Amino acid sequence: MVSYGESREVTDEAADARPRPPRTAPRPGCPFCLIVCGRAPATVLRAWPDALAIRPRHGGVTAGHVLVIPRVHVADVAEDPVVSAATMLRAAELAAEAGDCNVITSRGPAATQTVRHLHLHLVPRAEGDGLLLPWTAARPAER
Numbered sequence: 001m002v003s004y005g006e007s008r009e010v011t012d013e014a015a016d017a018r019p020r021p022p023r024t025a026p027r028p029g030c031p032f033c034l035i036v037c038g039r040a041p042a043t044v045l046r047a048w049p050d051a052l053a054i055r056p057r058h059g060g061v062t063a064g065h066v067l068v069i070p071r072v073h074v075a076d077v078a079e080d081p082v083v084s085a086a087t088m089l090r091a092a093e094l095a096a097e098a099g100d101c102n103v104i105t106s107r108g109p110a111a112t113q114t115v116r117h118l119h120l121h122l123v124p125r126a127e128g129d130g131l132l133l134p135w136t137a138a139r140p141a142e143r
């Protein structure tokens, strides 16, 4: 199993991992903004000044699956390239610890984005794990 260092719930003792207010106002109804502001529970695996790494609410698709989210609300990878790049940098730091993995983000419902707050999935992979990428075609596309 992949370990990203000490995993812990956010508590008063874990001041370095405590969610901090984002630089911009949280977007009403955004579940990731609520986590960033500390108004919704999450298992924070790593905290940086500009991003958090959290465990997906339902555990993820493989052991070690994490979401890397910016502390500032941006809807998707295209909205603010600087924020996207900074978030990717944080995901890359975790990827260096994960070994083989996918680092994936989606933009828009047609691309399977379900939460409109930029998030990168880091999915540790193992040979023969049977996990198919979401864009694996069930059959060849018709032309």
Ligand SMILES: [Zn+2]
Pocket: 026, 027, 030, 031, 032, 033, 034, 072, 073, 074, 116, 117
């Ligand atoms: Zn948000």
